[in-house]
Amino acid sequence: MKPPLSDPEMAAAATGIVPSIAGRLTLMLTLVLTIAATGTIIAAYAYGRTAATRAFDRLLTGAALQISERISVVEGETVVDIPLSAFGLLSLASEDRIFYRVLDPVGATLTGDEAFPLPDEVRAGDAQMLYDAEFSGEPVRAILMRRFLAERSVRGPVTVIVAQTLRARGELAREIVARAVIGVVIAGFLTLVLAVLALRLALSPLDKIERAILARDPKDLTPLSTDTPREVAALVAAINRFMARLDRRVGAMQNFVADAAHQMRTPITALRAQTELAMEEEDPRRLRVLQRRIRDRAMGVSRLTDQLLSHALITHRADSATLERIDLRRVAMEAEREARRTGGASRIDLDLPSDPVFVTGDAFSLREAARNLINNAVAHGVPPIMLRVSADLEAGTASVTVHDHGPGMDADRIARIGQRFVRTATDPRSAGLGLAIVAEVAQFHQGSITTGSDSGGRFTISILLPLDADQSDGSDADDQPREETVVVFPTQPSQQGTGN
Structure with a gap:
């Protein structure tokens, strides 16, 4: 018993549209490539954010280091000489704002924005640390760097904080992702085109089998001799087995019809002739002879009919x-x-x-x-x-x-x-x-x-x-x-x- 058709198959049967192997494989390949491209884009976005963060963190580190190197003690007071070069590289991101703050060993702000927030937790032994914060209504990335002073009048760590908004970082990450997306789309499209062409070439033996079958005479049930790849050989073998069974069925049916037409005609004709002779015969002795002949002929016709049907049934049951x-x-x-x-x-x-x-x-x-x-x-x-x-x-x-x-x-x-x-x-x-x-x-x-x-x-x-x-x-x-x-x-x- 055939399994019931699914809804897509019923819809396809109703509209006369039957999905092809090439169409199904193309759809599956497109789905696989879409999943792979999506994963690649997500990975590229994560990589872009990481790369942009690392690049600008290095700039923040360099600026904080230059500032910390220009801290000195003059006449018992801590002096900070902010070099312009410290913000030179950071200023390349023209849309970003830069903040800084320098604190003396006791925590008083020597210069910069007094309100710039410190990290939530600072370990005593950390010479520097990077952290995220929010200032002036914008998210910022900051670095905290410490320089230890050991002067007679000033002893302890001087804290330097340099921060920058994240606009340039986001723009750099988006640029990396955009280039990755373009590359992925182009590569995926080319891969899909080449895969479809390869698929068409790989399925060409099926077209060859189709042409060979369509070109055949409907009465030709001889095996297909088309050369096919190993994967399609099972299909061709199944077709050949089916045609062999069909040939046997057709041959058995033709033999039965021919045998019945040929073998039944003669005994029935003889039976009819002897019946007509018996109807005209008046001699009882000759009539009994004719009756025996009629009986023998009738038994022969009965046995022939029985064995013709039995032979046809045996041939049918063999398959x-x-x-x-x-x-x-x-x-x-x-x-x-x-x-x-x-x-x-x-x-x-x-x-x-x-x-x-x-x-x-x-x-x-x-x-x-x-x-x-x-x-x-x-x-x-x-x-x-x-x-x-x-x-x-x-x-x-x-x-x-x-x-x-x-x-x-x-x-x-x-x-x-x-x-x-x-x-x-x-x-x-x-x-x-x-x-x-x-x-x-x-x-x-x-x-x-x-x-x-x-x-x-x-x-x-x-x-x-x-x-x-x-x-x-x-x-x-x-x-x-x-x-x-x-x-x-x-x-x-x-x-x-x-x-x-």
Whole structure:
């Protein structure tokens, strides 16, 4: 049962728009590139902010160092000579404002903005530290640097604070990000274009397969011979397997129609002619002869119809039936019961082992094959007839064998086992499909047909099948020797062939 379609698939089916592999891969690749570009831009923004902060922090450090170097003690007082060069580099950021403040060892402001805030926590041993603050309504970045004075009149650290607003830093970070974005967009677009071109080239074998299929005649079911990459070979193999199954189905249907049209016409015509003769015949003795002929013809038509339908069903099940673990003893019993009911056999002996004989197969097909073996022996052999099931554990095979006391088949008929409509000329009831059905069932189950005679001189015909892998060790082995065995491998169902 097919799974229900999703909403996008239903919408696509309703509009007739079916997404292609190339479209899906392009969409996925675009999504991946978008995620990668977004991550790159975020990383570039973080890097830009870090780079701008480091660059301007170095300028702040340089300015604070120049100021601290110009601090001296003159006549017992701390003197600060602010050099112009200290703010020369900082002034390159024309939109930014610069602040400074110098404090003596006791914390009094010697020069600068008295209101500029100090950091929340200053450790006694720190010679310098960078911190963020807010002053005059703007965020600022500041550096606090200490210089220790050891004069007679002045002893202790002199604190120098230099600060700058963040406008230039933000502008530098945005410039770095903008350049990174441009590079990422260009690289991503080129990557996407090249990837799509590579994708089209990689998917070209699918176009080749499509053209090869569209160029074919609708009746051409031969395998595709297009050279394809390894990844597409499985698809081509699946298409070839499907076409092979379809070819078998079409061939089986055509054979059935042709066989039914050809094989049914003659016996029905003969039956009608003999019926007309019987209607005009007045001699009771000749009338009884005609009645027997009509009965034989009717039985022949009935058997032919039954076997035509059985053959068609067996051919169909060869492609569609689910194989199961089956006990051949049950198959033999059901086939014997069916043969008694429909085949006119008065006595059929069963020789079954005490332990199960398991094979993997289709119970219906195997039952039909066994029933046809019995019917063939009833029609052409000499009773008593025995149906035997056995297993050979060493060879890994199981067999369904029919014995009768007749002379058996000659070499020519043995060679033609598997061909359809090879009838016995002396028996108008013969449909000529019995052994053809047996051969097809054996082929379907990867088995074979053997003929010969056993130690008692009885003619035997068997279906050999592979034993199931889990066959019980207690199964009986085939311990009756045969004088001679001829193995006949089944022919293809589409060829002309036999049975009785």
